[in-house]
Amino acid sequence: MPQAKTIFDYIKPTDYRFVHICRRCDQPQFSNEREPAEACVRCGNDSFHVVPYYNPDQDYGLDVDYYAITMMYALWKEGLHKTQVVYDDFYRKAPFVKGVGDFSGELGGYVAFGGLGHLIETINNLHFSEADLDYLRQQPEGFEEAFLEDLRKLRFSGDMYAVEEGNLVFPNTPLIRLEAPVWECIWIEAMLLNIINAESLVLTKGSRIKTIAGKDGLLEMGKRRAQGRDASVYGAKMAYIAGFDATSNVKAGKQFSMPITGTQAHVYIMFHPSELEAFLAYANVFPQKTIPLLDTTDTLNSGLPHAITTARKLQEKGFEMTAVRLDSGDLAYLSKKVRKRLDEEGLEHVKIAATNDLDEYTIASLKQQGAQIDIWGVGTKFITAYDNPALGGVHKIVARRALPQELRAGIYNEDDWIPLIKISESIEKILNPGRKKVYRLFGPDGMAKGDYICLAHESLEGQSEIVLKHPTNPLKAKKIRDFEAVELHKQIFKQGKCVYDVPTLEEVRAYHQRQKNTFWEEYLRLEVPEVYPVSLSDELRNMKERLIEEKRQHDDG
Numbered sequence: 079m080p081q082a083k084t085i086f087d088y089i090k091p092t093d094y095r096f097v098h099i100c101r102r103c104d105q106p107q108f109s110n111e112r113e114p115a116e117a118c119v120r121c122g123n124d125s126f127h128v129v130p131y132y133n134p135d136q137d138y139g140l141d142v143d144y145y146a147i148t149m150m151y152a153l154w155k156e157g158l159h160k161t162q163v164v165y166d167d168f169y170r171k172a173p174f175v176k177g178v179g180d181f182s183g184e185l186g187g188y189v190a191f192g193g194l195g196h197l198i199e200t201i202n203n204l205h206f207s208e209a210d211l212d213y214l215r216q217q218p219e220g221f222e223e224a225f226l227e228d229l230r231k232l233r234f235s236g237d238m239y240a241v242e243e244g245n246l247v248f249p250n251t252p253l254i255r256l257e258a259p260v261w262e263c264i265w266i267e268a269m270l271l272n273i274i275n276a277e278s279l280v281l282t283k284g285s286r287i288k289t290i291a292g293k294d295g296l297l298e299m300g301k302r303r304a305q306g307r308d309a310s311v312y313g314a315k316m317a318y319i320a321g322f323d324a325t326s327n328v329k330a331g332k333q334f335s336m337p338i339t340g341t342q343a344h345v346y347i348m349f350h351p352s353e354l355e356a357f358l359a360y361a362n363v364f365p366q367k368t369i370p371l372l373d374t375t376d377t378l379n380s381g382l383p384h385a386i387t388t389a390r391k392l393q394e395k396g397f398e399m400t401a402v403r404l405d406s407g408d409l410a411y412l413s414k415k416v417r418k419r420l421d422e423e424g425l426e427h428v429k430i431a432a433t434n435d436l437d438e439y440t441i442a443s444l445k446q447q448g449a450q451i452d453i454w455g456v457g458t459k460f461i462t463a464y465d466n467p468a469l470g471g472v473h474k475i476v477a478r479r480a481l482p483q484e485l486r487a488g489i490y491n492e493d494d495w496i497p498l499i500k501i502s503e504s505i506e507k508i509l510n511p512g513r514k515k516v517y518r519l520f521g522p523d524g525m526a527k528g529d530y531i532c533l534a535h536e537s538l539e540g541q542s543e544i545v546l547k548h549p550t551n552p553l554k555a556k557k558i559r560d561f562e563a564v565e566l567h568k569q570i571f572k573q574g575k576c577v578y579d580v581p582t583l584e585e586v587r588a589y590h591q592r593q594k595n596t597f598w599e600e601y602l603r604l605e606v607p608e609v610y611p612v613s614l615s616d617e618l619r620n621m622k623e624r625l626i627e628e629k630r631q632h633d634d635g
């Protein structure tokens with residue numbers, strides 16, 4: 079007899095917090111309330127098992143810090159919420175970089191820009207659901223119904239320009255430029271930073287690991303250690319962009335159509351009466367992809383001979399064993415011993431995979447020690463960005479249109495962009511004001527020579543020579559001739575609509591590698607990397623200095 083249809087068969091619940099399951103007939107009912115209000119729709123019973131329900135597709139509108147909502151409300155009350163503004167997103171200091179810096183103490187390093195795909199998807203979904211509005215209605219601030227009604231209709235309506243995902247970016251360079259009504263920019267802030275900071279950080283870590291692993295096999299295995307489910311899935315995506323070959327994360331494989339792979343864990347070996355039986359049983363089921371784990375008992379005296387026996391059995395059936403995995407002990411020593419033994423047995427084709435808290439530094443050290451490792455499995459230290467757990471990217475207002483009182487007083491015109499600046503104790507922290515764009519300058523050899531940040535109306539077209547000047551240290555200057563200037567920002571949203579052809583994951587991965595290849599190794603090395611030149615145009619620098627001066631005079635007066 080066919081099973082009775084349930085509510086799951088008819089609707090796709092998007093907005094509920096609880097499922098009340100009838101204790102008599104198992105009929106589920108969705109609700110935002112913990113307390114079941116009604117009797118079972120199918121059998122009339124009134125006893126329910128209450129199960130928390132969470133659909134990750136919900137709560138886009140509330141994916142914010144509360145002060146965003148209160149500021150949005152205050153601006154709405156003032157009638158200024160739709161004022162057009164410009165926001166920049168940038169970071170100030172590259173992560174993971176160790177060393178003392180150059181002669182002026184400046185540290186180099188880069189960030190591989192990640193998260194744009196996820197951000198586009200999120201902005202496309204941005205809205206306040208009825209449940210979101212109900213939640214706000216319950217807050218003690220007493221938001222007016224007319225405000226909540228405006229939130230109900232609110233969608234992102236602005237323009238967004240961004241560096242493309244996978245490119246390399248440097249401190250203080252605008253990665254994203256948002257031009258939208260001020261309340262939308264405030265709404266988006268925390269969500270945008272959450273995505274871009276987390277994914278760029280992990281992509282950068284992955285990119286560094288890939289630099290060291292080179293052409294060796296590289297597998298992502300961090301699911302169990304990532305800080306949250308989302309972080310594991312998007313982290314695996316970043317690994318693939320960085321150049322890893324595959325992930326152990328099956329959800330990421332499905333969600334992003336990326337390759338998945340795996341070996342075997344200690345449980346499989348411990349469960350069987352003996353290590354050899356375990357190896358043989360697995361090989362029997364997966365003769366084309368057998369990667370025995372050698373260290374459950376004793377890597378060299380038990381795991382290795384049993385793996386060799388397994389490889390022989392596979393050969394008898396016409397198969398070659400793929401690899402063996404080392405997961406503890408001195409990986410340099412063990413890998414050399416294992417390689418030698420395998421080669422002596424005529425098993426040169428069997429590769430050696432290694433895991434155990436690896437990162438770019440351990441891999442570099444193992445390579446330097448002559449370790450015979452062909453495949454690196456990297457988990458915890460990649461996915462958690464272990465040695466630098468946060469990227470401090472920020473989202474700052476840099477310009478706005480005139481306010482009604484300024485228009486009335488004739489101080490500004492309607493189409494003026496008014497540059498904004500925030501003075502800080504340290505000169506490095508003072509942000510670059512105004513609507514800006516970024517050029518990357520390439521030499522005739524195709525290598526990146528420096529980035530040039532200028533105002534949006536400026537152009538480098540027809541210019542054959544340029545002096546790149548350090549933003550805060552006038553002694554650092556570099557003349558460049560014979561360059562090709564490429565604008566880094568692409569338009570992503572136009573009046574709220576995505577106008578960007580979002581590349582496939584394969585394309586983003588290839589793009590990351592191509593961009594990385596345009597940087598000299600000196601900028602990418604792990605320790606004490608060269609500082610990549612980033613310059614402000616003279617017009618931007620002069621404007622910044624003038625605004626600083628005006629602000630100081632204004633505050634003194």
Ligand SMILES: Nc1ncnc2c1ncn2[C@@H]1O[C@H](COP(=O)(O)OP(=O)(O)OP(=O)(O)O)[C@@H](O)[C@H]1O
Pocket residue numbers: 405406407408409410411433434435436440443444447
């Ligand atoms: N030759 C080597 N040179 C540098 N680092 C190594 C070398 N061999 C292993 N390592 C690293 O040293 C660390 C060893 O960690 P740890 O002592 O926790 O492992 P273990 O005792 O071998 O195994 P287990 O995970 O079972 O505790 C790991 O991060 C591993 O990657």
Ligand SMILES: O=P(O)(O)OC[C@H]1O[C@H](OP(=O)(O)OP(=O)(O)O)[C@H](O)[C@@H]1O
Pocket residue numbers: 299300302303405433434435436455456457458459
């Ligand atoms: O070491 P990672 O870079 O995180 O790579 C993934 C690790 O996860 C597994 O072990 P698990 O951590 O579950 O147990 P273990 O520490 O006892 O090996 C596996 O054996 C790897 O060692």
Ligand SMILES: O=C(O)c1cccnc1
Pocket residue numbers: 299300326339340341342343433455457
């Ligand atoms: O497939 C593996 O070997 C694997 C997967 C996740 C974690 N550690 C190892």
